[in-house]
Amino acid sequence: MTVLAKATVLVVLLVEVTIGAEALQDIPEFLHICQVQQPQYETCVTNSINDLKPYLKVGVPEYHIPSLEPLKLKTISASPSNSLTMHANDINVYGASNFEINKIKMDLTNIVFNVDVALSNIAIDGKYEVDGKILLLPIHGSGPLSGNFSECIGACKIKGERFFDENGVEKIRIIDFRMKISVGKGSIKLDNLFDGEQVLGDVVNSAINNNFQLFMREFSPLLEMALSDAFQDIADKIIQQFSFSQLFPGA
Known part of the structure; x- marks a missing residue:
């Protein structure tokens, strides 16, 4: 082999090593990894997630962790009934980082995670468009939206899959994230x-808040859809920086 050929092979190897090194992040100190075979593994994972809350509040850009204060949601549209069409955009959610995990169940064989969380209070603001009927009342308009919600319970079902990236590293990605909120x-x-x-607006707003639980049957699917999409995107960006064995040692 000529000197030039040897040099070319060396460069190619160096490039491959560099690419492989850049494909994975080191596990940061603030992310506590639990050994899969350890006793009370799910309790360990719960504690690890709770320890992350201060970082989720402010964000860690170098690990693609955005700030959850506020959590910004994408435009959402829905027609929960034949008589109602709702759109919302520029939505900010405040208080999402103050969650408490009530229960977590992990099935690493099928890559299914069930997580129950509690939120003492969240607030939202944004813009809305609505047309149709709510609580049998005609409703039409567009403008600013604001709300406060307390004693919130979220049930999340997360489905993932293992895959090999372009460098042959086994990782995990989220393929479905469903959240139900009460x-x-x-x-x-x-x-x-x-x-x-003003008069008509006050009447409808009063009717909505006097029948809040009935209104939430219409509004909850919008919020659930937006939160599910946001959390799936955030979680997927975080976990794909690491290999499966880094995240789940001993699995």
Whole structure:
């Protein structure tokens, strides 16, 4: 082999090593990894996630962890019934980092995780468009949206899959994230209903808040869809920086 050929092979090997090194992040000190075979593994995972909350609140850009205060949601649209169409955008959620994990169940064979979380209080603001009927009342308008929700319970079912990336490293990705939410108490305000007609707007807002649980049956699917999409995107970006064996040693 000529000197030039040897040099070429060496360069190629160095490039491959560099690419492989850049494909994985080192596990950061703030992310406590639990050994799969250790006793009370799920309790360890719960504690590890709870320890992450201060970092989730402010974000860690170098590990693709965004700040959850506020959590910014994408545009969402839904027609929960034949008589109602709702759109919301520029939504900010405050208080998402103050979650408490009530229960976690992990099935690493099928890569299915079930997580129950509690949120004492969350607030939202954003913009809305609505047209149709809510609680048998006609409703039409667009403008600012704000709300406060307390005693919130979230049930998350997360489905993942193992795969090999372009460098042959086995990783995990999230292929489905479903969240169901129940709200104990709350209030919501839709400004500029009926093109700013104050009396009609006050009547509808009052009816919504006097029948809050009925309204949430219409509004919850929008919030669940937006939160599920946001958390799937965040979680997927974080976990794909690491190999499966880094995240689940002993599995």
